[in-house]
Amino acid sequence: MFLFLFLFFTQIFAVQASPSAHQLDVPFEELYAPPQPSQAHEWQSYEGIYASVYYTSQDRKVALELAQYSAQSIPRLAKKLGLSTGGAVDIYIAPSQESFLAMQPAIPPDWADGTAWPKSGLIFLRSPSIRDGRSDSLMQVLDHEIVHILLGRAFAHQPVPRWLQEGYAQIAAREYNEETLDALAQAGFVDAWIPLSQLARGFPVNAHRAQLAYAQSADFVAYFLQTYGEEALQKVIQNLIAGNRFEEALFLTTGKSTEQLDQAWRGQEAFELLWLKPLFSDTTLLAVFGLIFVVAAIRKKHEYKNEWQKNFEEDLEHVEIQKALYEMLDTWKLESKRPFVIVE
Structure with a gap:
């Protein structure tokens, strides 16, 4: 019966993909240089210490706003993660969907609103003129991609654990929304939450389970920050970068096993979602x-x-x-x- 309810609500509450594409391992990515947007347009730019923003004439205003925003956001997020900002990031605002797909080291999914390529220090965003009224602001999408850049650079040739990559990116970009709550609520009805040990190994292939993994990743990172603090998460990140396994990184930081943390997280967060503190009017x-x-x-x-x-x-x-x-x-x-x- 609970399985029926889970499937029933899965169809009622449609969930959407994350705004950022999961990046591929592209050979010689660090040598990649984006092409010009078209023969009729050339890149113009605003250059700063932490980022340069490239745009065409139609996006001059939003490019200036992103340049000013990135000058504050990159060092702020790097400090929160306990990481170096690294070299300057090149941010490109694609004027069309065709150019957005064509200018990247590898073709992203059609639904991607932004992509990040840590090795080459590239972020690609879609122009507001082709975003179709999406709810997330371009600043939110940029924050999401900045987290991918910072973590990707810090882990270098190691893969960044996806629970950390996507979980922290969602929190940094303030993307924990109604759809995320729906995914958690659906799983809560049938005790279908993905165990922490499985979450650490990667995300499921199934679309609905993958969406649940995204939601749980954000919820676990939020729980960990609320319970142990920012410095503790920074220690976990450093332990992972040093080559420790997920279980070891958590134990070295908290003194608790993965199973103990999983039980504590589920017991406090599975239904309460305390970190979000939404004000419901419906x-x-x-x-x-x-x-x-x-x-x-x-x-x-x-x-x-x-x-x-x-x-x-x-x-x-x-x-x-x-x-x-x-x-x-x-x-x-x-x-x-x-x-x-x-x-x-």
């Missing part, structure tokens, strides 16, 4: 999370009951939950969604 969303809390409480109570008693009550629980879900969905159709307010 009563149906409150109903969703209220129902999740009820389910969690029922399951906790069942742990202390005899087996036959537990099985009997779980059957009743399934009926009650299914009824509540359909009542909630009827209400959902009549009310409009409102955006979350994220308190940092």
